[in-house]
Amino acid sequence: MFASKFGYKSAQTRFNLLLLEDGEFFLDDFSVHRYLEPNPDTHRKVQGRLKVCTRGFFFEPQDSNVPVLRFFFRDMKEMPVAELHDHPEAGDCAIFLTFKVSSVLEMKERGVDHPYVQKETDAVGSSAGVPEKFIFSLLHSKIEEFLKNVRPIWELAHKDSVMNKVDEEALLEPVLRPRQTDQFDSSLLVDFRERPLLTKGKLVDRIVPLLKYPGCMMLTNQRLYFQPAQVNNVGDPVLNWAYNTIEYLYKRRHMLKQTGLEIFLKNGESFFFSFRNHHDRDEVYDMMMNQPDLKHLQQTDLESMLRKWQQREVSNYDYLVYLNNAAGRTKNDLTQYPVFPWILNDYQSPSIDLSDPAVYRDLSKPVGALNEERLEFYKARFEAMPRGMEDEGLPPPFLYGTHYSTPGYVLYYFVRMAPEYMLCLQNGKFDAPDRLFQSIPSTWSSCNTNHADLKELIPAFFDDSLPPEWLCNGKNLDLGTTQKLTRVGDVELPAWAPSPSAFVRTNREALESEYVSEHLHEWIDLIFGYKQRGEAAIEANNLFYYLSYEGSVDLETITDPVEKCSFEAQIQEFGQTPKLLFSGAHPSRSDVGKAVEIATLDFVPPPQKLDDPVGQSNGSASTAEVENHNREDSEPGQEESYDDNGDEGNTQRRSMFGFRTRSFGAKQAQRLVGGITAQLRRRMSVESSKRWNWTLGTSSDASAWSPSARYMLHAGEVTSLVLGKDGRALFSTSKDTTFKVSATLDGTLRRNLSCNLALSCCDVSPDEKYVFIGSWDNCIYMYSMDVGRVVDQITAHDDGLSAICVFEDRLLSSSWDGSIKLWHYTRKGIATAPLSTFMECEESVVSLCVSNDGSTGAAATRNGIVYLIDLRTSELMRKLFASPVQRAEICGLTFCGGSSTLACMSKANELSVYQTDGTRMITINVNADGPVQCFESDGEYAVGGTSTGKLLFWKLDEPSGQEQVLEIPEAHAQGVSALTVSSHGSTIVSASADGGIRIWQLRRKASSRGRLPAFF
Secondary structure: OHHHHHOOOOOOOOOOHHHOOOOOOEEEEEEEEEEOOOOHHHOOEEEEEEEEEOOEEEEEEOOOOOOEEEEEHHHOOOOOEEEEEOOHHHOOOEEEEEEEOOEEEEEOHHHOOOOOEEEEEEOOOOOOOEEOEEEEEEOOOOHHHHHHHHHHHHHHHOOOOOOOHHHHHHHHHHHHHHHOOOOOOHHHOOOOOOOEOOOOOEEEEEEEOOEEEEEEEEEEOOEEEEEEOOOOOOOOOOEEEEHHHEEEEEEEEEOOEEEEEEEEEOOOOEEEEEEOOHHHHHHHHHHHHOOHHHOOOOOOOHHHHHHHHHOOOOOHHHHHHHHHHHOOOOOOOHHHOOOEOOOEOOOOOOOOOOOOHHHEOOOOOOHHHOOHHHHHHHHHHHHHOOOOOHHHOOOOOOOEOOOOOOHHHHHHHHOOOOHHHHHHHOOOOOOOHHHOOOEHHHHHHHHHHOOOOOOOEOHHHOOOOOOOHHHOOOOOOOOOEOOOOOEOOOOEOOOOOOOHHHHHHHHHHHHOOHHHHHHHHHHHHHHOOHHHOHHHHHHOOOOEOHHHOOOOOOHHHOOOHHHHHHHHHHHHHHOOOOOOOEOOOOOOOOOOOOOOOEOOHHHOOOOOOOOOOOOOOOOOHHHOOOOOOOOOOEOOOOOOOOOOOOOHHHOOOEOOOOOEOOOOOHHHHOOOOOOOOOOOEOOOOOOOOOOOOOOOOOOOOHHHEEEEEEEEOOOOOEEEEEEOOOOOEEEEEEOOOEEEEEEOOOOOEEEEEEOOOOEEEEEEOOOOOEEEEEEOOOEEEEEEOOOOEEEEEEEOOOOOEEEEEEEOOEEEEEEOOOOEEEEEEEOOEEOOOOOEEEOOOOOOEEEEEEOOOOOEEEEEEOOOEEEEEEOOOOEEEEEEEOOOOOOOOEEEEEEOOOOOEEEEEEOOOEEEEEEOOOOEEEEEEOOOOOOEEEEEEOOOEEEEEEOOOOEEEEEOOOOOOOOOEEEEOOOOOOOEEEEEEOOOOOEEEEEEOOOEEEEEEEOOOOOOOOOOOOOO
16 A cells, blocks of 8 residues: 555665655665675675665665665764775776675565664674675776765764754755756656746655655646656656646645645546645646646535535545545645544444444544543643743643644554554664554553543545455564563454454444434544634643644744754654634534535634744654654643643633633642643653663673773763763763763763853753753753753752753753752743652652653652652652661662663662562662662663772572672772663763773673673
């Protein structure tokens, strides 16, 4: 369905644009030989194609059994070069392209869409490993010209500064601009007698799911042409359509901009284009509509189709298809994919009676309101949100921070049929098995109970004209095993459905049932009608985050490219509410003759340009953090916060949606004790629990950890360390009053900040655009990586800051005054008042951490107590006495193995692992000659730094009394004051009281001598 329709690849190649990172462009394609030996004289070579992209190379072997290889420029320390080698076939000598790379990504082996496999290269070049050096010969191109074109993009990948998507595209402009032209090649005309209607072509992007193809559009008196640019051109030919083959022509919006145009052909195909501005789109549309062969394009109006539906000339299914199309929903754009309702509510019974009203879902309510208990939570949160603060960067209040239709939800349903799209969305991985589409009954249950799951259905649930391949694992994909040890295969069907075809057929019968015919208009009011927004939306419990609505913001008026990119990323991830079709109640099917109010342009409030896209998206586009479908309730760009004062004076303020943000009433708001502070916004795909993949032997080799770098970074004790996601950047604070960002490779300084007093802690926003720094002066500093300066500063506590944890647009801070506060931030700064304050700690708080799912915070105090806090309600869950005897200070704690397990270490060397229900799972008294001062764990292994300069390693599940503690005895000359471990366990960074930093790299192949862990 996806691949065959959108033509992103041909049948002859495995390479396609879905393999690229977000923000990356495909440039050129070369025929090559790859030599498999260090010396090309051996003749062992593989023929294939070398693809040049803006962030690296792809090598696609001609033999489809051999995987496609991906080489990132960022993993090449040196520029690719030309080398001379003696070669019998080439005469005296031949010139070869060579480069060295530290890792290789393998994909598409045997043509199968499997998760990408990353392999570290071997400098020795042993037969068992992947060689560090790769050698190619270009068959029909000059290597000098090749290297000349590669140099600027290789150099871009090695710039010291941290770039976002906008910065990267600006620097790539000299490379990309010559490849995109509005000059149409007239030799491509089908008939030389055709007459162009435009003086020059219109620059457009052809939109397909998750991708876009730049090109040039031209109109003649006979045809419409699309000429692909020399960017992202995978060999697609120039497309042309005779006007008499076009069935429909629609203006569309794209990314909330009125710049789209979609054509439907008589053969059923459709093509979607996005123009640079609405003026170009309107000019092309008007010109096409004036062509004699397109005079038949008189669109069926809404009222006419409504009457046909009421008179049973059009089925419920076809009417919903028509409404989706009229509202701008299209299968070419996953942010605007057609939406259909859940119809049934019984997926457990062995049989189903479609004449029984009890088996149907209540179509008068949105999915979020089907569960009354969950709805009360949403209402109470809505009640807690600030009103009238749009000018300060806060959004208007909303009920639901996630949508019912997003790109992730569409691919959630289609993972078996279009796995390459899920791999693209998930950065080369399938989602965790427990979050995949496994079962119809469990998916329906989640939509009714999970605060983060409000998804509706897609047309495939009702289209019985196509085989239901999306329900079957016909490609034998390895989708993993759940925590219940169930292999993910075909989708589990309801007991009443003997086969996938029977399930779809029954769903379709239910959709066309008399019950649904009499109630479908109620759901139409919610999705396409007047209950979409305004007072009616509040009354119907149907209010979503503002950016999903048409007219909420006009991106064409935003001149700041970074701000525009942020909005677009949020829209791309969150999805869009359909265009408003009806401004009044939609008549029921039986209410023939009742007047219907069609929405006009003036019914939609005009767009407003905001000063700030509230809550940055989860990572800039350049970090490709477009995560999976199972988004939590609060997402990038869908934040929520509340006003502690509950200012009623603002509740009647007219909002940008044309409704009054009235109150639901105090009773609902008080149902959650202490007030709802805000459901923490989580990532679309919560990063899986860190897992270091270490193995600990009884005896090991001291070379298991190699000290790859050592440098003096600060002039005083280092107080905190944070590694960037890719491990290349290190963020640190020190008692010498400085914050620094340095390169882990060699300590090169990238950013530097000096403050008035000692700095105690720092943490980085998920997109690594901002760093939040805690100081002894009671303040939190918000530092922008883009501009290299402090953009905000607040006095947060009554004493110095002790710890900070950042997640999405929230940060949790603690202080030696014993308080813990939850804050909201935007790109402009930190909110002046905290969302909530927790004051129940008996002693100074010294350490913080937040669970993976963002629901629980843990705070450790100086007297050995750990407080578990429900961050959704600001309530104390329980106390854990982690140092019950000595009441020693907790030096570190971390959630591990998921969100239900917590590991902590005291300065009395007491290591404990708890479940969040309070059950103590593990206790280890670590035998060391000095107190442990810092600590990290992945739930299976742990590492700590001592006051005597040692690094200690131990395994957590050893039998009591047999625990091994292994060490690097002289890691630092002075005490280890801070440490951090990369998420996959391959790098440790440790710091000491003298300001020194050491980088430790894991050597996977260690012999069996010494005192260190053996890591394989």
